[in-house]
Amino acid sequence: MKNVSDEELMILVSNGNLDMMSILFDRYHVRIYNFLLKMTRDQDVSQDITQEVFYKVLKYRTSYKKGKFSSWIYTIARNVFSDHYQKQKNKDQRLNDIHYKTIGQETNSVDDEEIKEQLHLALMKLSHSDRELIIMNRYQGIKYQEIAEIMDSTEGAVKTKVHRAIHKLKEYYLQKI
CATH class of the missing domain: 1.10.10.10 (Winged helix-like DNA-binding domain superfamily/Winged helix DNA-binding domain)
Structure with a gap:
C-alpha cells in the first residue's frame, strides 16, 4: 500500500473502504498536528483539533472530489482551526491570551x-x-x-x-x- 497515492486511498475511503483511512492517518496526522501546533502553541488544543480534522475527513468523505488530497485535508484543518478560534473569540479569549505550554525540548x-x-x-x-x-x-x-x-x-x-x-x-x- 506504500505505492498507492493519497488520492487513490481517499477515493477508496469515500467509496466505503474505511480501513484505508488508517494509512492516510499515518501519513498525515503528524503533519496536521505540527501545523496546528505552530498555530496554537498548545499541545492539547492541537491534539483535539487534529482529532476533529480526521473526524471531519471521515464524516465528509463523500464530498471528496478527486483533487489533491493534501490540499483538501489542509483546507479542512484550516476550517476546523478557524472554527475553534471563533469559539475562543466568542468566549472573549483571544489567541494571544491563551497560556502556552512549553514543548519539552531542552536546548x-x-x-x-x-x-x-x-x-x-x-x-x-x-x-x-x-x-x-x-x-x-x-x-x-x-x-x-x-x-x-x-x-x-x-x-x-x-x-x-x-x-x-x-x-x-x-x-x-x-x-x-
Missing part, C-alpha cells in the same frame, strides 16, 4: 531559547492569515501552488502574500532586538 543555549521566543512573539503579532501562510510555507514546507489550492487563490498571489508576511515578521522581530 543547549539560553540564547537559542530567547531567539525562538522572540520569533514566536513576532509571529503571534502577525494577522491570522499572515501567520498561517508563514507556517504552511516555511515551517511545513508546503509549496506555493498547493497553498494556492488550499486558500483558493493563485500561486502568484500566495508568493506575494508570503513575501509581505515575512517582511512584517522581520519588522516585528527586529523591534524586539
Whole structure:
C-alpha cells in the first residue's frame, strides 16, 4: 500500500473502504498536528483539533472530489482551526491570551531559547492569515501552488502574500532586538 497515492486511498475511503483511512492517518496526522501546533502553541488544543480534522475527513468523505488530497485535508484543518478560534473569540479569549505550554525540548543555549521566543512573539503579532501562510510555507514546507489550492487563490498571489508576511515578521522581530 506504500505505492498507492493519497488520492487513490481517499477515493477508496469515500467509496466505503474505511480501513484505508488508517494509512492516510499515518501519513498525515503528524503533519496536521505540527501545523496546528505552530498555530496554537498548545499541545492539547492541537491534539483535539487534529482529532476533529480526521473526524471531519471521515464524516465528509463523500464530498471528496478527486483533487489533491493534501490540499483538501489542509483546507479542512484550516476550517476546523478557524472554527475553534471563533469559539475562543466568542468566549472573549483571544489567541494571544491563551497560556502556552512549553514543548519539552531542552536546548543547549539560553540564547537559542530567547531567539525562538522572540520569533514566536513576532509571529503571534502577525494577522491570522499572515501567520498561517508563514507556517504552511516555511515551517511545513508546503509549496506555493498547493497553498494556492488550499486558500483558493493563485500561486502568484500566495508568493506575494508570503513575501509581505515575512517582511512584517522581520519588522516585528527586529523591534524586539
